[in-house]
Amino acid sequence: MGEAGEDGRGAAALPRPVRLYDAARAPNPRRVRIFLAEKGITLPVRELAIMQGEHFAPEHMAKIGTHHVPALELADGTILTESVAICRYLEALTPEPPLMGRDPLEAAVIEMWQRRVEFQLFMPIGFVLRHGNPAMQVLERVQCPEWAEANRPRVLEGLNWLDRRLQTSPFIAGDEFSIADITGIVAIDFMRVIRQKIPEECSALAEWAERIHARPGCVA
Numbered sequence: 001m002g003e004a005g006e007d008g009r010g011a012a013a014l015p016r017p018v019r020l021y022d023a024a025r026a027p028n029p030r031r032v033r034i035f036l037a038e039k040g041i042t043l044p045v046r047e048l049a050i051m052q053g054e055h056f057a058p059e060h061m062a063k064i065g066t067h068h069v070p071a072l073e074l075a076d077g078t079i080l081t082e083s084v085a086i087c088r089y090l091e092a093l094t095p096e097p098p099l100m101g102r103d104p105l106e107a108a109v110i111e112m113w114q115r116r117v118e119f120q121l122f123m124p125i126g127f128v129l130r131h132g133n134p135a136m137q138v139l140e141r142v143q144c145p146e147w148a149e150a151n152r153p154r155v156l157e158g159l160n161w162l163d164r165r166l167q168t169s170p171f172i173a174g175d176e177f178s179i180a181d182i183t184g185i186v187a188i189d190f191m192r193v194i195r196q197k198i199p200e201e202c203s204a205l206a207e208w209a210e211r212i213h214a215r216p217g218c219v220a
């Protein structure tokens with residue numbers, strides 16, 4: 001267990017995670033599940049039926065403070081939301097294997113790539129689904145089909161961009177597996193909901209995806 005710096009509490013003194021609020025088919029919670037698996041952490045899970053609106057239940061909202069999944073409940077009652085914030089806390093509690101960088105430079109490079117993947121691939125896929133599929137109206141409420149259309153070509157651009165990156169780098173952020181690869185593989189697998197496949201010409205991306213799928217935490 002790693003220790004926090006002089007100004008922080010040692011990791012051993014920090015409240016332990018007690019429960020993950022999850023939705024099995026949603027992409028953001030899957031990022032956290034893969035992160036947990038890579039760290040070898042198992043946690044009780046509370047599955048929420050989001051398509052049935054269970055996450056909007058007043059008692060759930062009162063406890064969690066938002067309708068979004070994932071959420072991580074800690075032993076002292078703290079609720080963490082935002083996938084990357086949850087991962088950052090888990091990384092502090094369980095530093096090995098490092099998935100968010102060992103020093104400030106590694107951390108910055110990994111964060112840069114992970115954000116690029118979010119903006120250039122993960123989010124455009126989400127927009128195509130949430131604004132283009134009438135079944136998602138229950139979650140998105142106000143849909144804008146033109147926004148879905150505008151984002152479909154961006155998904156293809158994102159795939160080609162990531163393929164170019166992976167032609168020269170074994171993993172998205174460099175030589176080692178990181179949270180950027182987790183965001184990347186979750187985005188790639190989630191493309192099934194918009195019926196998009198990895199284009200044939202993106203062979204570096206396909207080879208990377210095969211390698212990532214072989215990891216224990218990354219069952220597609």
Ligand SMILES: N[C@@H](CCC(=O)N[C@@H](CS)C(=O)NCC(=O)O)C(=O)O
Pocket residue numbers: 023026027028029050055067068069070081082083084139140
């Ligand atoms: N920025 C948040 C996004 C969370 C999010 O949008 N989660 C989706 C599932 S992937 C959700 O809660 N959907 C339910 C809804 O939109 O009502 C994160 O990184 O965790």
